Amino acid sequence: MTLRPILLGGLAAILFSSSALAARMDLTIGMVLEPPGLDPTAEAAAAIDEVVYANVFEGLTRIGPDGAITAGLAKKWTISEDGLSYAFELREGATFHDGTTLDASDVVFSLDRARAEDSTNAQKALFSAIEKVEATGETTVVVTLSEPSGAFLYNMGWGDAVIVAPESADTNKENPVGTGPFKLDNWQRGSAITLSRNENYWGEQAKLDKVTFRFIPDPAAATAALLAGDVQAFPNLPAPEAIAQFEADPRFIVAIGSTEGETILSTNNKKPPFDNIMVRRAMAHAIDRQAIIDGAMFGLGTPIGTHFAPHNPAYVELSETYEYNPEKAKAMLAEAGFADGIKATLKLPPPSYARRGGEIIASQLREVGIDLEIIPLEWGQWLEQVFKGKDYDLTIVSHTEPNDIDIYARDDYYFQYENPDFKALIAKLNVTAEEEARFDLYRQAQQIITDDAVNVYLFQLAKNGVWDAKLNGLWENSPVQANDVTGVSWSE
Amino acid sequence: MKNALRNKNFLVGIFLTGFILAIALISFVWTPFDTTKLIIADRLKAPNLTYLLGTDHFGRDIFSMVMVGARNSIAVAFFAVGIGILIGVPLGCWAAAKRGFVDELLMRSSDIIFAFPALLSAVMITAIFGPSATNAIIAIGIFNIPVFARVARGAALSIWSREYILAARASGKGAVRITREHILPNITNILVVQGTIQFSLGILAEAGLSYVGLGTQPPDVSWGRMLNEAQTMMSIAPHMAIIPGVAIIVTVLGLNLLGDGLRDLLDPRLQRER
Numbered sequence: 001m002t003l004r005p006i007l008l009g010g011l012a013a014i015l016f017s018s019s020a021l022a023a024r025m026d027l028t029i030g031m032v033l034e035p036p037g038l039d040p041t042a043e044a045a046a047a048i049d050e051v052v053y054a055n056v057f058e059g060l061t062r063i064g065p066d067g068a069i070t071a072g073l074a075k076k077w078t079i080s081e082d083g084l085s086y087a088f089e090l091r092e093g094a095t096f097h098d099g100t101t102l103d104a105s106d107v108v109f110s111l112d113r114a115r116a117e118d119s120t121n122a123q124k125a126l127f128s129a130i131e132k133v134e135a136t137g138e139t140t141v142v143v144t145l146s147e148p149s150g151a152f153l154y155n156m157g158w159g160d161a162v163i164v165a166p167e168s169a170d171t172n173k174e175n176p177v178g179t180g181p182f183k184l185d186n187w188q189r190g191s192a193i194t195l196s197r198n199e200n201y202w203g204e205q206a207k208l209d210k211v212t213f214r215f216i217p218d219p220a221a222a223t224a225a226l227l228a229g230d231v232q233a234f235p236n237l238p239a240p241e242a243i244a245q246f247e248a249d250p251r252f253i254v255a256i257g258s259t260e261g262e263t264i265l266s267t268n269n270k271k272p273p274f275d276n277i278m279v280r281r282a283m284a285h286a287i288d289r290q291a292i293i294d295g296a297m298f299g300l301g302t303p304i305g306t307h308f309a310p311h312n313p314a315y316v317e318l319s320e321t322y323e324y325n326p327e328k329a330k331a332m333l334a335e336a337g338f339a340d341g342i343k344a345t346l347k348l349p350p351p352s353y354a355r356r357g358g359e360i361i362a363s364q365l366r367e368v369g370i371d372l373e374i375i376p377l378e379w380g381q382w383l384e385q386v387f388k389g390k391d392y393d394l395t396i397v398s399h400t401e402p403n404d405i406d407i408y409a410r411d412d413y414y415f416q417y418e419n420p421d422f423k424a425l426i427a428k429l430n431v432t433a434e435e436e437a438r439f440d441l442y443r444q445a446q447q448i449i450t451d452d453a454v455n456v457y458l459f460q461l462a463k464n465g466v467w468d469a470k471l472n473g474l475w476e477n478s479p480v481q482a483n484d485v486t487g488v489s490w491s492e
Numbered sequence: 493m494k495n496a497l498r499n500k501n502f503l504v505g506i507f508l509t510g511f512i513l514a515i516a517l518i519s520f521v522w523t524p525f526d527t528t529k530l531i532i533a534d535r536l537k538a539p540n541l542t543y544l545l546g547t548d549h550f551g552r553d554i555f556s557m558v559m560v561g562a563r564n565s566i567a568v569a570f571f572a573v574g575i576g577i578l579i580g581v582p583l584g585c586w587a588a589a590k591r592g593f594v595d596e597l598l599m600r601s602s603d604i605i606f607a608f609p610a611l612l613s614a615v616m617i618t619a620i621f622g623p624s625a626t627n628a629i630i631a632i633g634i635f636n637i638p639v640f641a642r643v644a645r646g647a648a649l650s651i652w653s654r655e656y657i658l659a660a661r662a663s664g665k666g667a668v669r670i671t672r673e674h675i676l677p678n679i680t681n682i683l684v685v686q687g688t689i690q691f692s693l694g695i696l697a698e699a700g701l702s703y704v705g706l707g708t709q710p711p712d713v714s715w716g717r718m719l720n721e722a723q724t725m726m727s728i729a730p731h732m733a734i735i736p737g738v739a740i741i742v743t744v745l746g747l748n749l750l751g752d753g754l755r756d757l758l759d760p761r762l763q764r765e766r
Binding site: 219220223239241242244245288291294295356358359360362363364366367374376 | 528535550724
């Protein structure tokens with residue numbers, strides 16, 4: 001009686017194992033945060049780009065795993081002598097997921113929409129150099145700049161500069177319609193987003209037919225999901241303590257790469273007592289960065305002293321500007337009139353660098369008399385209260401956009417930092433094309449925000465990538481916010 | 493007293509509970525290390541002579557954390573049981589005294605509360621009002637109310653049918669006075685036993701809520717949080733998980749044995765049989 005099911009089971013196992021010899025076509029990727037929407041041109045959250053960049057939406061140019069600019073929807077371009085006019089030639093046969101063809105008018109629409117007065121684009125500065133965008137033919141577009149811009153082609157490769165269609169632009173947040181090799185299959189809120197292969201893609205077809213992004217903020221659950229094979233790749237595992245375990249396991253590949261993520265103790269520069277520069281500088285002296293990197297990240301991370309990535313050629317090493325010295329910090333607080341101490345809140349988003357780093361920072365600041373109440377927030381709450389509402393004293397977050405020091409020049413950004421000199425510097429940077437001059441301006445910008453101690457600069461986030469050893473083609477570094485799976489495949 | 497010394501459950505239970513209570517009380521005046529001070533350089537140390545039970549990933553002394561965690565667990569369980577007794581017992585007595593509609597209404601409402609899985613509902617409450625130790629107390633306390641209401645009602649009903657209650661009524665005492673003078677003194681034993689059991693459930697619930705991040709918040713220490721933090725470190729520092737786990741087991745075992753022992757000792761029928 002009991003033999004039969006066993007025999008059947010054995011037969012089934014044989015059948016399935018033979019079909020398993022063909023390469024797998026599906027992939028589940030683990031991510032820490034769920035995107036609030038799926039329109040990269042409408043919101044700032046990095047998680048949006050980490051799902052849709054290159055997979056669902058494409059721009060005129062594209063940024064590759066090494067940070068280099070390659071052709072995107074524009075197959076080639078020519079730049080005029082004076083550097084003011086860029087003529088793009090678009091791919092023929094590119095279509096949106098809804099079947100409409102991509103033509104020059106879509107490009108004009110997308111760029112005009114992004115730089116419009118009422119645009120909600122999170123990176124409007126990318127488009128600030130554009131004077132006009134014209135369609136000169138069915139598949140040719142000319143972009144005219146007001147000043148030569150060295151970063152223009154790079155800017156066009158950002159997720160915020162992707163090309164959308166006028167018919168679907170307003171609904172991309174829920175139902176993204178792009179030109180990429182994958183289209184949205186299904187979004188289970190709070191759990192996972194599934195993309196399926198776009199069979200009508202203009203270029204080389206993706207090798208996978210289904211890619212699922214699962215959202216697992218908890219370090220323990222993330223580790224368990226990888227070990228159990230429920231997710232086969234975690235481009236940035238939130239459990240640095242588990243890295244050694246995965247390195248020792250031949251089933252997995254561990255790739256420690258770099259990100260553009262400056263992890264900072266963001267400070268509300270308009271809220272007393274943090275509007276006082278002495279208090280901010282005292283905080284910088286009170287924090288031991290290496291202890292945070294060791295305690296929260298298990299040593300993975302590089303100390304920084306300003307809002308700039310250490311692997312960038314224009315980086316200035318300022319991490320010793322405010323050396324760790326609690327006594328000095330106490331004296332500075334006393335001098336600023338806070339000898340009796342300060343009470344404030346520290347709102348923490350879900351990533352483990354923030355939750356663990358927050359406990360260490362709270363302990364370090366307590367030593368100098370700053371008593372922080374820790375308030376853990378969900379990602380949506382954090383975006384709403386802290387990032388949009390600016391209702392916070394201190395928070396910890398990693399800013400993963402590349403070259404994003406210009407956020408300090410924005411009115412109404414959540415740091416609430418205002419410095420006319422800095423704004424003038426960024427305005428100048430936006431119209432400077434020559435590389436060495438740009439580097440010089442970047443260096444000055446770094447110095448200003450460090451002198452003003454706008455935020456406490458902690459460390460550059462490492463990319464703790466862990467994935468199945470049979471997977472090929474995942475990015476080791478994050479030059480842009482992306483989990484580009486267009487070239488990913490399984491080896492047999 | 494003789495009976496108490498003969499009852500093994502009671503002896504082991506009171507010893508374990510007393511031990512945990514003692515370290516919780518001592519933690520108010522002394523712990524080997526300050527648990528709010530992180531010594532990163534000493535992180536993930538195995539038990540040694542300086543750190544008797546080792547250190548966690550922030551370099552905190554686990555022995556000190558267990559002591560402070562005991563205090564926090566006991567405080568949450570104590571107040572949660574307190575809420576249950578202070579609200580549940582009067583409701584139960586009221587239902588037993590009034591009978592009829594009031595009884596039906598109270599018991600059916602407690603059925604409704606019972607129908608929800610307690611821990612899930614506690615998760616719901618803390619999710620709405622924000623995670624904190626206070627909200628954990630309220631959440632656990634709410635689910636103690638119907639427990640005590642039912643126990644009090646059941647016990648009170650059996651007392652109400654006694655002849656001396658009839659006598660008391662005949663002599664003109666009102667329901668409130670009868671409850672105070674005759675019912676409550678006679679159901680105290682049962683309530684004490686139930687209180688001990690609810691206390692151990694409260695400790696477990698607090699650990700569970702803190703484990704999922706909805707209970708005690710950092711920098712306060714909780715056994716549940718210690719377990720949660722230890723999870724991913726199991727392969728590199730197993731002591732981080734084992735020690736708070738053992739602390740929870742010891743406390744819950746102690747309280748359950750104490751409850752069993754008390755039930756045996758306080759039940760007059762069982763005494764006579766011996």
